[in-house]
Amino acid sequence: MQTPLNRTPAILGGPPAFAEQVPVARPTVPDGSALSSSVTEILRSGMLTNSCHVQAFEADIASYLGVEHVVAVSSCTTGIILLLRCSGVRGSVVVPSFTFMAAAHAADWNRLDVELADSDLRTWTVDPDSVTATLTASAGAVLAVHTYGAPCDVAALQAIADRRGIPLLLDAAHGFGAGYGDGQMVGTKGMAEVFSLSPTKPLSTGEGGLITTNDGALARELRIGREYGNPGDYNSRFIGLNGRMTEFAALLGRTALAEFPEWMQRRRTLAQRYARNLAHVPGVQFQQMRHGAVSSVKDLSIRVRPADFGLDRDCLAKCLAAEGISTRSYFNPPVHRQTAYRKVQPRAPLPATEELSATMLTLPLYSHMPTGVVDRICESLQRIHAAADLVAETTAAVSTSRRAS
Numbered sequence: 366m367q368t369p370l371n372r373t374p375a376i377l378g379g380p381p382a383f384a385e386q387v388p389v390a391r392p393t394v395p396d397g398s399a400l401s402s403s404v405t406e407i408l409r410s411g412m413l414t415n416s417c418h419v420q421a422f423e424a425d426i427a428s429y430l431g432v433e434h435v436v437a438v439s440s441c442t443t444g445i446i447l448l449l450r451c452s453g454v455r456g457s458v459v460v461p462s463f464t465f466m467a468a469a470h471a472a473d474w475n476r477l478d479v480e481l482a483d484s485d486l487r488t489w490t491v492d493p494d495s496v497t498a499t500l501t502a503s504a505g506a507v508l509a510v511h512t513y514g515a516p517c518d519v520a521a522l523q524a525i526a527d528r529r530g531i532p533l534l535l536d537a538a539h540g541f542g543a544g545y546g547d548g549q550m551v552g553t554k555g556m557a558e559v560f561s562l563s564p565t566k567p568l569s570t571g572e573g574g575l576i577t578t579n580d581g582a583l584a585r586e587l588r589i590g591r592e593y594g595n596p597g598d599y600n601s602r603f604i605g606l607n608g609r610m611t612e613f614a615a616l617l618g619r620t621a622l623a624e625f626p627e628w629m630q631r632r633r634t635l636a637q638r639y640a641r642n643l644a645h646v647p648g649v650q651f652q653q654m655r656h657g658a659v660s661s662v663k664d665l666s667i668r669v670r671p672a673d674f675g676l677d678r679d680c681l682a683k684c685l686a687a688e689g690i691s692t693r694s695y696f697n698p699p700v701h702r703q704t705a706y707r708k709v710q711p712r713a714p715l716p717a718t719e720e721l722s723a724t725m726l727t728l729p730l731y732s733h734m735p736t737g738v739v740d741r742i743c744e745s746l747q748r749i750h751a752a753a754d755l756v757a758e759t760t761a762a763v764s765t766s767r768r769a770s
């Protein structure tokens with residue numbers, strides 16, 4: 366009899382684990398009926414953007430995170446562009462190469478040079494020693510990232526930034542709901558943090574971003590910046606942009622925020638289940654958290670070490686795709702290997718970044734995902750590991766015959 370564990374993997378001709386493709390992420394959203402009367406009100410009011418729902422959303426977020434000022438914007442990318450502009454950063458910005466491209470892009474949009482730092486092989490967040498080594502005389506800011514939702518080493522990074530007298534800015538795109546080791550929430554540190562509310566993030570308004578800061582003067586500048594740099598008299602003080610959030614997005618955000626703690630709890634429980642189910646699979650590693658820190662688990666990512674797992678990351682991804690399981694290779698290529706950055710070479714080799722971008726695999730996770738789906742994904746992965754030798758032989762034979770033909 367075929368039990369789930371000895372069933373032939375789909376890549377070798379067995380039946381796939383899922384008839385319908387499991388997406389890698391899906392936004393968790395409130396029930397639409399809770400929104401419909403407020404949507405009608407917004408439509409009747411004639412105030413479609415940056416009005417009372419945006420103000421209320423900002424206040425709700427500020428009290429949820431425990432931060433003084435929240436500036437809602439149209440996206441995290443827009444938020445980082447505005448933040449770099451309004452904090453007066455000059456020269457270069459140090460960002461990790463092992464991350465999503467938006468932080469580096471935001472620096473370039475401000476005509477700032479991008480300096481790429483390496484990451485840590487255990488925590489997968491930017492390595493403070495590499496940041497120190499990357500800082501040049503012209504460094505104007507450190508822009509760190511809470512990779513996959515795990516808080517980066519903000520204490521070490523703040524000390525580095527303080528020694529140089531430059532701001533620490535945080536791309537918190539992944540980190541809504543995450544907590545630092547000292548009990549404070551992500552969104553409360555550095556000069557400012559910037560969240561994304563795009564559909565793959567733990568809290569989503571379709572599109573959107575939130576800049577959080579305890580610096581009142583900076584918050585005022587950001588509010589002017591998101592209005593083209595126009596403080597209201599049409600005499601623009603600096604080159605801002607339209608970075609406003611719509612009332613519809615803010616309404617969705619407020620309604621979602623009320624349910625968010627429950628969603629986050631569920632997301633963490635699912636992540637723990639993945640970790641438990643895969644704890645004894647050789648060559649599968651999970652992200653290491655700093656003491657006391659809690660991740661928002663924006664992504665459930667594993668590091669696949671081919672020597673122990675028996676297959677490399679790309680081959681495992683193919684095997685999972687055959688089972689109906691979507692994956693992503695976040696972040697591959699890393700920033701310094703992307704075409705847009707071909708002229709930006711790192712000052713030193715980035716060995717951990719190279720290793721991570723070759724071995725990281727993001728598995729499906731969303732807050733309302735059924736527990737049974739996690740279990741079946743884990744079973745598939747174990748089955749693929751158990752058949753690794755045969756899979757490796759078969760795929761090698763296929764690529765040899767392709768080369769021959």
Ligand SMILES: *Cc1c(COP(=O)(O)O)cnc(C)c1O
Nearest residue numbers: 440441442465467538561562563
């Ligand atoms: C998604 C993401 C962004 C960009 O967010 P948008 O809201 O889409 O602009 C920035 N940084 C990281 C690390 C991200 O994952």
